[in-house]
Amino acid sequence: MRRGFVTTLVFGLIGLSILISLGIWQMRRIPQKAAVIAQIEAMIHDAPVALPEQPDPLRDAYLPVTVRGTFGDAELHVLVSSRDYGAGFRIIAPLTTDTGRTVMVDRGYVPTAAKSATRPKGTVEVIGNLQWPDERDRFIPEDDLEANYWYARDVVKMAEALGTEPILIVARETTGVGILPMPASVASIPNNHFSYMVQWFLFAAVWFGMTSLLLWRMRTKRG
Structure with a gap:
């Protein structure tokens, strides 16, 4: 019985640490993604240059x-x-x-x-x-x-x-009467890391609650 209790405790702590780590990682990604979006926003409104001979989809996006x-x-x-x-x-x-x-x-x-x-x-x-x-x-x-x-x-x-x-x-600007420009923007670039962070921390809380309940039942049954 004691061995099962210890095994459950260790397994619960490992799972909890993984979930909390994922939540912290997402939390750190929030300002990183915000910085990327701000950089793209600044690039969009930079002075235009000549069209590159061979533009690269990664390097030259926006x-x-x-x-x-x-x-x-x-x-x-x-x-x-x-x-x-x-x-x-x-x-x-x-x-x-x-x-x-x-x-x-x-x-x-x-x-x-x-x-x-x-x-x-x-x-x-x-x-x-x-x-x-x-x-x-x-x-x-x-x-x-x-x-x-x-x-x-x-x-x-x-x-x-x-x-x-x-x-x-x-x-970026109109190319003819009757055509409304729809310029490039960062509106389509999501920063969902806050919601992901909340999800992982909620999962951690549920995991902690379920593990605690299971350990309590095992200890009560043992007693």
């Missing part, structure tokens, strides 16, 4: 760039819901730059009724941020390419459809 070129006739329509404007579409269009490169520009939001409207073309200067959004998961339906209904911004897939480099510039 890099502010400026390009000058001409929009092509094709465009993709990505379904989006704006808190301020309601349901509509992001307009993804190919842009052939003055240097001969063809990249994609997320021109911004148009309401559903303007999905098939004619968009302003011509030579433009686009200031925006490079992005490689990770928006597709198992809950996102497949894109309807025939109807031009896209449900996520998949840079590689969109580039194949438009015949461009796999580079997406999210416009």
Whole structure:
């Protein structure tokens, strides 16, 4: 009986220490993640630079760039819901730059009724941020390419459809009348470490309570 009591006590202490350690780790991650988000926020609003020859999705995510070129006739329509404007579409269009490169520009939001409207073309200067959004998961339906209904911004897939480099510039300013820019922001970067911390500490409290109850019952039965 004593051996079982000691074994349960040791097992309970090990489990408790693991859960508390995980909670402390999440607690330390809160300011670390906040610092990362602040750094990205500062980068987003930096002065724009020329488009890199070979941008890297990790190194250059959110890099502010400026390009000058001409929009092509094709465009993709990505379904989006704006808190301020309601349901509509992001307009993804190919842009052939003055240097001969063809990249994609997320021109911004148009309401559903303007999905098939004619968009302003011509030579433009686009200031925006490079992005490689990770928006597709198992809950996102497949894109309807025939109807031009896209449900996520998949840079590689969109580039194949438009015949461009796999580079997406999210416009910071308007690129034409009737198009509302949806600039890059840190709103989509979560800092959930506080809730994770609370969860692990709650698990630790429950573990402690259950272990204590079990030890009390074992001791009472022994007595």
